[in-house]
Amino acid sequence: MAKEAAEGLRVEQRHGKARVRVARVWRQGVDGSHHFVEWNVSISLLSHCLPSYHSDDNSDIVATDTMKNTVYVKAKECGNRLSVEEFAVLLGNHFCSFYPQVYTAIVNIIEKPWERVCIDGKPHLHGFKLGSENHTVEATVQKSGALSLTSGVAGLALLKTTQSGFEGFVRDKYTILPDTRERMLATEVNASWRYSYESVASIPKRELYFNEKIMQVKKVLMDTFFGPPETGVYSPSVQRTLYLMGGAVLRRFPDVASIHLKMPNIHFLPVNLSTKENPTMVKFKDDVYLPTDEPHGSIEATLSRITSKI
Numbered sequence: 001m002a003k004e005a006a007e008g009l010r011v012e013q014r015h016g017k018a019r020v021r022v023a024r025v026w027r028q029g030v031d032g033s034h035h036f037v038e039w040n041v042s043i044s045l046l047s048h049c050l051p052s053y054h055s056d057d058n059s060d061i062v063a064t065d066t067m068k069n070t071v072y073v074k075a076k077e078c079g080n081r082l083s084v085e086e087f088a089v090l091l092g093n094h095f096c097s098f099y100p101q102v103y104t105a106i107v108n109i110i111e112k113p114w115e116r117v118c119i120d121g122k123p124h125l126h127g128f129k130l131g132s133e134n135h136t137v138e139a140t141v142q143k144s145g146a147l148s149l150t151s152g153v154a155g156l157a158l159l160k161t162t163q164s165g166f167e168g169f170v171r172d173k174y175t176i177l178p179d180t181r182e183r184m185l186a187t188e189v190n191a192s193w194r195y196s197y198e199s200v201a202s203i204p205k206r207e208l209y210f211n212e213k214i215m216q217v218k219k220v221l222m223d224t225f226f227g228p229p230e231t232g233v234y235s236p237s238v239q240r241t242l243y244l245m246g247g248a249v250l251r252r253f254p255d256v257a258s259i260h261l262k263m264p265n266i267h268f269l270p271v272n273l274s275t276k277e278n279p280t281m282v283k284f285k286d287d288v289y290l291p292t293d294e295p296h297g298s299i300e301a302t303l304s305r306i307t308s309k310i
């Protein structure tokens with residue numbers, strides 16, 4: 001990526017096309033059902049094209065417009081439904097193998113959560129509604145076929161009205177937050193996990209493998225956050241809950257090598273209102289809250305296995 005220039009300047013460079021939006025319909029269901037995806041694709045290529053920086057020679061540049069067109073061509077060529085992970089790997093592999101000067105391709109895709117609707121309890125053949133959290137993918141493909149593949153969910157908003165507390169933290173002259181064993185816990189989970197597949201050839205070929213995996217990871221994250229439906233599970237801090245959520249994913253899925261969780265602590269503030277005449281106009285009894293967006297606590301961690309046993 002870096003090379004000494006004639007002028008004595010080191011250049012670290014990459015170029016690509018950001019936010020290429022594409023939607024694809026597959027009309028292949030034996031029952032006449034359609035499948036639909038909407039993707040926002042960003043491509044970044046690491047390539048030998050230093051002459052374009054050092055001089056007016058563009059002869060090694062893969063035009064970003066060409067990258068954009070390639071997204072549509074490859075979407076068209078995918079005759080069978082495929083996951084966003086497979087599409088990202090396919091694109092990255094294409095750029096590295098088609099262009100001699102490209103040695104690394106980084107493909108990021110955000111998939112919108114279009115879900116099939118049910119009408120009168122029956123799945124609709126061609127009707128979809130937008131769900132809540134996006135699905136994200138990053139595939140980094142090397143010319144050798146080496147792969148780093150990360151999937152994720154972004155904006156998974158979760159809240160529980162009890163079974164959360166925070167106590168025993170550092171208390172000093174700046175601290176006013178009281179200890180509590182009763183509070184609201186709200187967050188918007190951004191999770192991304194790296195798969196252990198280390199080459200393009202090694203990713204599972206079973207249809208919709210990654211689509212199933214994302215649903216399963218989301219379920220494990222949510223089951224751990226909430227606990228059993230009747231009793232819930234006590235959270236002593238966002239940090240502890242995050243650790244348990246990430247650990248549960250690593251325990252359940254051997255092909256997940258690491259997981260990054262970003263879980264803002266979104267505050268719902270107790271409402272207390274009083275006047276001289278009415279000192280208990282609104283007295284907070286774990287019932288009336290002021291929802292806020294900012295400031296919020298910012299808590300994130302990456303978890304991976306120290307040994308192969310977890």
Ligand SMILES: O=c1[nH]c(=O)c2[nH]c(=O)[nH]c2[nH]1
Binds near residue numbers: 166239265
């Ligand atoms: O779960 C929490 N973790 C913190 O680090 C923190 N800090 C804070 O003010 N409230 C909380 N809650």
